Amino acid sequence: MALIVHKYGGTSMGSTERIRSVAQRVAKWVRAGHQLVVVPSAMSGETNRLLGLAKELMPNPSAPEALRELDAVAATGEQVSVGLLALALQAQGVPAVSYGGWQVPVQTDSAYTKARIASIDDARIRADLACGKVVVITGFQGIDALGNVTTLGRGGSDTSAVAVAAALKADECLIYTDVDGVYTTDPRIVPEARRLASISFEEMLEMASLGSKVLQIRSVEFAGKYRVPTRVLSSFTPWDIPIEDEAQSGTLITFEEDEKMEQAVVSGIAFNRDEAKISVIGVPDRPGIAFQIIGPVAAANIDIDVIIQNVSHDGRTDFSFTVHRNDYQRAMGVLESQVLPATGAARVIGDAKICKVSIVGIGMRSHVGVASTMFRTLSEEGINIQMITTSEIKTSVVIDEKYMELAVRALHKAFDLDASAVAAE
Amino acid sequence: MALIVHKYGGTSMGSTERIRSVAQRVAKWVRAGHQLVVVPSAMSGETNRLLGLAKELMPNPSAPEALRELDAVAATGEQVSVGLLALALQAQGVPAVSYGGWQVPVQTDSAYTKARIASIDDARIRADLACGKVVVITGFQGIDALGNVTTLGRGGSDTSAVAVAAALKADECLIYTDVDGVYTTDPRIVPEARRLASISFEEMLEMASLGSKVLQIRSVEFAGKYRVPTRVLSSFTPWDIPIEDEAQSGTLITFEEDEKMEQAVVSGIAFNRDEAKISVIGVPDRPGIAFQIIGPVAAANIDIDVIIQNVSHDGRTDFSFTVHRNDYQRAMGVLESQVLPATGAARVIGDAKICKVSIVGIGMRSHVGVASTMFRTLSEEGINIQMITTSEIKTSVVIDEKYMELAVRALHKAFDLDASAVAAE
Numbered sequence: 001m002a003l004i005v006h007k008y009g010g011t012s013m014g015s016t017e018r019i020r021s022v023a024q025r026v027a028k029w030v031r032a033g034h035q036l037v038v039v040p041s042a043m044s045g046e047t048n049r050l051l052g053l054a055k056e057l058m059p060n061p062s063a064p065e066a067l068r069e070l071d072a073v074a075a076t077g078e079q080v081s082v083g084l085l086a087l088a089l090q091a092q093g094v095p096a097v098s099y100g101g102w103q104v105p106v107q108t109d110s111a112y113t114k115a116r117i118a119s120i121d122d123a124r125i126r127a128d129l130a131c132g133k134v135v136v137i138t139g140f141q142g143i144d145a146l147g148n149v150t151t152l153g154r155g156g157s158d159t160s161a162v163a164v165a166a167a168l169k170a171d172e173c174l175i176y177t178d179v180d181g182v183y184t185t186d187p188r189i190v191p192e193a194r195r196l197a198s199i200s201f202e203e204m205l206e207m208a209s210l211g212s213k214v215l216q217i218r219s220v221e222f223a224g225k226y227r228v229p230t231r232v233l234s235s236f237t238p239w240d241i242p243i244e245d246e247a248q249s250g251t252l253i254t255f256e257e258d259e260k261m262e263q264a265v266v267s268g269i270a271f272n273r274d275e276a277k278i279s280v281i282g283v284p285d286r287p288g289i290a291f292q293i294i295g296p297v298a299a300a301n302i303d304i305d306v307i308i309q310n311v312s313h314d315g316r317t318d319f320s321f322t323v324h325r326n327d328y329q330r331a332m333g334v335l336e337s338q339v340l341p342a343t344g345a346a347r348v349i350g351d352a353k354i355c356k357v358s359i360v361g362i363g364m365r366s367h368v369g370v371a372s373t374m375f376r377t378l379s380e381e382g383i384n385i386q387m388i389t390t391s392e393i394k395t396s397v398v399i400d401e402k403y404m405e406l407a408v409r410a411l412h413k414a415f416d417l418d419a420s421a422v423a424a425e
Numbered sequence: 426m427a428l429i430v431h432k433y434g435g436t437s438m439g440s441t442e443r444i445r446s447v448a449q450r451v452a453k454w455v456r457a458g459h460q461l462v463v464v465p466s467a468m469s470g471e472t473n474r475l476l477g478l479a480k481e482l483m484p485n486p487s488a489p490e491a492l493r494e495l496d497a498v499a500a501t502g503e504q505v506s507v508g509l510l511a512l513a514l515q516a517q518g519v520p521a522v523s524y525g526g527w528q529v530p531v532q533t534d535s536a537y538t539k540a541r542i543a544s545i546d547d548a549r550i551r552a553d554l555a556c557g558k559v560v561v562i563t564g565f566q567g568i569d570a571l572g573n574v575t576t577l578g579r580g581g582s583d584t585s586a587v588a589v590a591a592a593l594k595a596d597e598c599l600i601y602t603d604v605d606g607v608y609t610t611d612p613r614i615v616p617e618a619r620r621l622a623s624i625s626f627e628e629m630l631e632m633a634s635l636g637s638k639v640l641q642i643r644s645v646e647f648a649g650k651y652r653v654p655t656r657v658l659s660s661f662t663p664w665d666i667p668i669e670d671e672a673q674s675g676t677l678i679t680f681e682e683d684e685k686m687e688q689a690v691v692s693g694i695a696f697n698r699d700e701a702k703i704s705v706i707g708v709p710d711r712p713g714i715a716f717q718i719i720g721p722v723a724a725a726n727i728d729i730d731v732i733i734q735n736v737s738h739d740g741r742t743d744f745s746f747t748v749h750r751n752d753y754q755r756a757m758g759v760l761e762s763q764v765l766p767a768t769g770a771a772r773v774i775g776d777a778k779i780c781k782v783s784i785v786g787i788g789m790r791s792h793v794g795v796a797s798t799m800f801r802t803l804s805e806e807g808i809n810i811q812m813i814t815t816s817e818i819k820t821s822v823v824i825d826e827k828y829m830e831l832a833v834r835a836l837h838k839a840f841d842l843d844a845s846a847v848a849a850e
Contacts, residue, residue: 016481023482050505056441057448057513065522066515072523073508076501080475083498088482090491097490098497102527103572147528 002171007161010044023088025239042077067112078138106142115150120167155216166226180234181251192418210270265363276328282346285312432586435469448513450664467502492537503563531567540575545592580641591651605659606676617843635695690788701753707771710737
């Protein structure tokens with residue numbers, strides 16, 4: 001008997017028919033002798049519907065008291081889901097009970113719309129599991145120390161599921177989703193993309209942060225911090241496939257390098273076209289200048305991704321960074337109105353038509369020449385590299401948006417990730 | 426400065442446009458210097474949508490654990506409403522905060538789907554009011570001693586509002602609804618029906634229990650128990666009518682007889698066609714027989730309304746009662762399978778095509794001949810009376826359903842309730 005956490009996305013919960021199918025799948029696991037905790041998302045479209053209603057009443061909520069109400073409204077989507085799923089389980093003859101985040105409770109900080117989980121009380125869950133019940137818990141939400149409802153931000157149910165699994169020291173956390181695992185890259189861009197049977201936690205973290213939408217990045221951080229064995233698998237397989245097959249499907253996130261079955265140098269190619277590039281040209285090169293530039297942008301609550309500062313010459317340097325494309329105009333405004341006058345820099349230029357392409361792989365630690373292969377491959381395709389950043393297990397380049405597909409395909413092939421290449425090994 | 430509770434029905438909350446209009450009305454009261462607590466219902470249709478989803482997964486929930494989930498799902502409708510209304514108020518520049526029943530908390534018993542309020546903690550509400558905030562509280566729901574969500578049953582938001590007003594010792598509870606007050610009878614049946622400027626608590630209780638749908642009966646009981654000045658008024662008046670006019674509109678429920686401005690003998694005519702009549706014929710007339718008949722019906726969770734037992738002759742009597750029409754077949758089954766064999770009664774007959782028509786008025790206490798006028802009026806219209814029951818301030822008759830409109834119109838006229846009659850006084 002194992003203690004397993006299942007997480008189901010909005011598509012899986014999209015209709016009562018699909019909810020019934022989720023219940024049948026959970027019932028299969030229960031009948032195989034396991035203890036189950038299930039974290040379902042809101043029914044697909046529901047969170048958007050609720051936020052849409054709120055937006056009609058307040059187009060741009062930003063005050064904490066407004067964000068508090070936004071969270072209270074948005075959290076109801078998951079509350080409906082857990083009640084319906086518990087009913088569907090009971091209708092299958094499986095004892096089940098639902099809890100909202102406040103009932104567990106799932107304690108968070110008070111950062112409405114992007115709260116972080118502080119702790120999860122496992123007492124109530126354990127008591128119900130001991131009584132043979134399936135416990136269905138809302139994802140995406142919790143309560144703060146004052147008893148206000150908070151939400152964790154988009155995709156937060158992944159984080160809730162992993163956090164619950166960590167609190168319960170569950171044997172595995174299964175994230176049922178629209179895709180059947182983690183791929184070497186997006187199969188819509190590269191048809192030869194392969195599913196990975198396993199991926200290291202560090203690689204998954206890079207893939208998530210680089211734009212692969214399979215898992216919310218905070219859920220990966222949680223999985224890593226608490227070493228929660230987490231598996232991403234398809235919610236579209238028939239619910240009645242043999243449980244042994246289901247338990248081995250998808251992609252397992254691992255924590256030991258030697259657990260990894262495929263020791264490719266590069267595990268995957270990630271990409272992201274949600275960013276825009278901004279350069280401050282002719283910045284006086286003096287101590288504190290980076291903060292003078294980035295400080296006002298951060299103060300405007302704009303997240304910054306890649307930052308590049310090149311060596312200076314003649315006492316001047318150029319300073320570049322990327323922001324989310326939605327924040328591009330606002331960031332340009334901050335720089336022109338505040339940063340240029342304050343720093344005496346020459347001018348600000350920007351480009352929203354860029355993309356970031358990254359190669360990710362634990363093997364890069366021990367293999368030289370990986371970045372060099374990346375640059376050569378792009379060069380052979382005539383793609384100009386605008387910015388470069390590296391970490392221990394990834395190399396990212398910023399290029400013109402129009403070359404994105406070409407770059408991803410070429411890199412996928414160059415690092416032997418194509419399915420045909422592996423089959424030939 | 427007064428402390429006022431407003432309650433808005435589902436139609437008032439039916440769209441973001443209407444929610445904005447509610448916020449404008451509340452803001453008007455705030456700007457006039459009052460402290461406001463607002464209890465909105467779920468957006469119209471929302472509770473039915475949620476219960477419909479649950480029904481698709483479990484057609485006939487009856488186990489407590491299933492009813493618990495049903496309540497958890499149904500309660501979300503009001504949670505959405507309070508958050509949206511708080512946002513709409515904030516957008517008007519009015520500080521506002523929303524609470525779910527569990528946050529106040531509104532303590533109830535554990536009778537899922539028909540819970541009763543045990544207590545309301547006013548600390549949080551008072552603290553927010555003292556800070557100048559409008560407090561928006563979910564109607565229809567609470568939590569039990571174990572922290573489970575409960576609902577109060579259909580129309581429960583009226584009860585929530587009156588209970589909140591009682592807990593806060595509010596100066597007045599204004600129930601904004603689809604009608605502009607309490608009428609002498611349903612204007613759809615009698616176009617001459619008049620709005621009552623005030624009605625005594627006892628009369629309102631009879632009107633509510635007799636099928637007038639203006640207020641949930643439990644809210645009237647609450648208003649009476651705690652002497653909460655409660656006014657029923659229209660939510661369809663423009664939000665910007667002068668506050669003095671609005672404060673005097675609708676119908677005020679009063680507690681002192683001498684407060685009553687119109688001392689009519691009969692205040693209103695109520696009717697109800699949701700009932701069915703059942704008679705057990707040839708019952709041996711012995712002690713305990715009433716319980717032997719009614720006991721099994723009550724045990725089957727069927728509510729019984731009118732009960733009549735006539736004097737016996739030859740040691741046998743006939744025993745009649747009415748039940749809700751939805752329970753008619755089930756009640757007949759219980760009687761035939763359990764009661765007939767146990768009592769030795771001759772047979773059971775029933776009729777679902779009946780209706781109950783009642784005259785209600787505090788004046789009946791001191792005026793003789795009121796019932797007699799009722800019977801004469803029906804007789805003159807050729808309407809046969811099947812059952813009669815009386816209380817201190819009402820007389821009800823059960824008649825053939827097809828005569829309902831005719832009976833209501835004739836009685837309305839006979840007791841001088843027509844608008845034209847009053848105008849001529």
